[in-house]
Amino acid sequence: MEPVAQQIPLEHFLALSAILFSLGVYGVLTRRNAVLILMSVELMLNAASINMVAFAAYASPEKFTGMIFAVFIITIAAAEVGLALAIILRIFRNLGTANVDEVDELKW
Amino acid sequence: MSSELNLDYSLLTPEFCLAGLAALILALDLFVDDFRKSWLPYVAAAGLAAVLALSLGWVNKESDFAGLLSVDNYTTFFRVFFMATAAVVALVSAQFVQDKLRHPGEYYALLVLSTIGAIYMAASRELLTAYISLELLSFCLFVLVSYAKHERRSNEGGLKYMLLGAFASAILLYGISMIYGTSGSTFYADIAAAYAGDTSAFDLALLLGLVMVLAGLGFKVAAVPFHMWTPDAYEGAPLPITAYLSATSKVAGFALLLRLFSGAFMPVLDDWQWIVAALAAMTMVLGNLVALQQHNIKRLLAYSSIGQVGYMLMAIAALSAATSSALLLHMTGYVITNLAAFTCIIAWYNLTGRDEISGFRGMAERTPLLAAALTAALFSLSGMPLFAGFFTKFMLFQAVADEGFLWLTVIAVVMSFVSLYYYLLVIREIYVSKPEEGEERLPVPALISGLTVALTIGVFYVGIFPRHLLDVAEEATKLLFA
Numbered sequence: 001m002e003p004v005a006q007q008i009p010l011e012h013f014l015a016l017s018a019i020l021f022s023l024g025v026y027g028v029l030t031r032r033n034a035v036l037i038l039m040s041v042e043l044m045l046n047a048a049s050i051n052m053v054a055f056a057a058y059a060s061p062e063k064f065t066g067m068i069f070a071v072f073i074i075t076i077a078a079a080e081v082g083l084a085l086a087i088i089l090r091i092f093r094n095l096g097t098a099n100v101d102e103v104d105e106l107k108w
Numbered sequence: 109m110s111s112e113l114n115l116d117y118s119l120l121t122p123e124f125c126l127a128g129l130a131a132l133i134l135a136l137d138l139f140v141d142d143f144r145k146s147w148l149p150y151v152a153a154a155g156l157a158a159v160l161a162l163s164l165g166w167v168n169k170e171s172d173f174a175g176l177l178s179v180d181n182y183t184t185f186f187r188v189f190f191m192a193t194a195a196v197v198a199l200v201s202a203q204f205v206q207d208k209l210r211h212p213g214e215y216y217a218l219l220v221l222s223t224i225g226a227i228y229m230a231a232s233r234e235l236l237t238a239y240i241s242l243e244l245l246s247f248c249l250f251v252l253v254s255y256a257k258h259e260r261r262s263n264e265g266g267l268k269y270m271l272l273g274a275f276a277s278a279i280l281l282y283g284i285s286m287i288y289g290t291s292g293s294t295f296y297a298d299i300a301a302a303y304a305g306d307t308s309a310f311d312l313a314l315l316l317g318l319v320m321v322l323a324g325l326g327f328k329v330a331a332v333p334f335h336m337w338t339p340d341a342y343e344g345a346p347l348p349i350t351a352y353l354s355a356t357s358k359v360a361g362f363a364l365l366l367r368l369f370s371g372a373f374m375p376v377l378d379d380w381q382w383i384v385a386a387l388a389a390m391t392m393v394l395g396n397l398v399a400l401q402q403h404n405i406k407r408l409l410a411y412s413s414i415g416q417v418g419y420m421l422m423a424i425a426a427l428s429a430a431t432s433s434a435l436l437l438h439m440t441g442y443v444i445t446n447l448a449a450f451t452c453i454i455a456w457y458n459l460t461g462r463d464e465i466s467g468f469r470g471m472a473e474r475t476p477l478l479a480a481a482l483t484a485a486l487f488s489l490s491g492m493p494l495f496a497g498f499f500t501k502f503m504l505f506q507a508v509a510d511e512g513f514l515w516l517t518v519i520a521v522v523m524s525f526v527s528l529y530y531y532l533l534v535i536r537e538i539y540v541s542k543p544e545e546g547e548e549r550l551p552v553p554a555l556i557s558g559l560t561v562a563l564t565i566g567v568f569y570v571g572i573f574p575r576h577l578l579d580v581a582e583e584a585t586k587l588l589f590a
Contacts, residue, residue, distance in 0.1 A: 024278065041275055047282060048285050055288055069285075072236060080277075083247055084271070087250070087263070090254065094260055103264045103268075105261055106340040
């Protein structure tokens with residue numbers, strides 16, 4: 001059977017992931033709400049996962065390194081969200097806001 | 109990679125023991141009432157010391173676990189290093205945690221668990237393993253930084269550290285995916301083999317990958333321009349965790365950088381060398397200059413530690429056998445010195461509740477021992493002769509200059525002089541400013557006095573007999589360039 005890899009060129013996957021990654025970076029830099037920043041970071045992580053899977057399918061289809069890497073990225077991202085939400089929740093309880101520009105007690 | 113995998117789990121015994129120790133601490137905290145709070149730090153420190161002794165059994169042995177983790181002199185060096193650091197931090201935390209924080213069980217358990225992450229960062233020779241170890245360390249630190257959960261500054265420091273940390277790992281991962289895409293492997297040795305030939309077919313992707321990996325790891329070690337989280341996390345974190353951040357998280361980052369760049373990226377040296385050199389120069393200059401205008405001792409030490417990262421990055425830029433052993437020596441000296449300084453600062457904070465630089469007035473009369481030890485540590489950080497800082501910096505700068513980075517060394521020397529100024533500001537408060545009316549001498553707990561004396565002796569020992577440690581560092585790094 002002809003694998004999908006031959007029907008869609010690698011560049012398409014890379015372009016998709018680059019766009020996702022840029023969107024994520026844009027979100028992190030412009031969003032004020034900590035939860036939305038976190039979601040933007042997740043976009044960036046997904047971009048990395050797409051890269052990993054695409055490279056695994058094209059560059060070394062006989063090994064699964066990239067696929068396994070993607071699974072680990074997803075797992076760690078889930079743990080990260082749990083941790084971050086706990087910290088954000090704590091901030092929200094103490095300060096009544098989750099906007100990063102209003103959390104400004106520490107300055108240089 | 110060979111088809112026969114070495115799945116000898118006994119190689120990982122020290123880390124299994126550490127995980128067991130963390131579980132034990134949690135269980136003691138939960139079930140044994142007498143143990144609550146007061147005894148946990150000593151259990152943690154004793155356990156760490158025992159595992160440290162156990163890990164000495166791997167000295168001069170060379171093996172690997174499934175090609176993922178090396179157990180060699182380099183790993184053993186960092187096992188000892190990280191466990192000793194964690195043990196000291198546990199002891200220093202004892203009173204602070206009892207007075208200021210709740211849930212001591214989780215605190216010490218996380219401290220022990222983060223050590224595993226740090227050790228595996230030094231041991232891993234495969235990108236996925238390295239990444240997971242890095243996250244293990246980071247996640248523990250995120251929680252520890254925001255541990256004083258009812259205190260706003262701790263919340264804020266934790267939030268900033270967490271968000272920027274996640275951002276940096278995403279960048280690092282994207283970089284890793286580029287490295288994987290261009291080399292077809294995540295094993296350091298295979299990456300080096302893939303890059304050894306002609307790389308012109310994927311030059312741009314390779315450069316992108318290297319830049320992103322450097323940015324991600326630069327964040328973890330707090331190199332300028334990825335340092336923004338450092339002062340806030342340092343100031344917000346509970347004091348012993350600030351000490352821990354400045355020691356383990358930095359050194360673990362460098363342990364990973366050193367093995368990764370010597371193991372995987374050596375063939376494409378020309379692509380990244382100038383980037384690291386530029387990062388090192390920026391880090392030294394900015395860290396030391398901004399430190400000049402700090403009023404809080406934690407922020408001062410945060411910026412001074414950024415400056416120190418600049419010196420350490422020079423060794424990565426001028427990567428060779430000589431610079432890496434000098435780097436290990438410098439990091440050891442730096443961590444001993446920093447722990448000595450923080451032990452005094454924590455004890456002073458426990459006694460007086462002050463962590464502003466002006467709050468150190470009269471320290472010489474109220475706690476002479478702490479004042480003397482803190483002064484010695486600050487002199488060592490600025491690189492005065494006799495103290496550890498002088499010789500380790502000398503070795504490092506000389507090794508870097510030998511590799512043809514004289515201009516970096518010149519910046520480093522100038523910045524060392526700058527750093528002397530802001531350390532002297534603290535020393536002036538300690539010795540010249542008189543205590544206010546009615547402030548008496550303060551009793552320093554025996555444990556803290558003992559620890560302070562031991563660490564100060566360590567500072568002088570490294571400064572006066574550096575040869576012993578340098579020999580060990582050379583043994584540890586020899587195999588990286590075999």
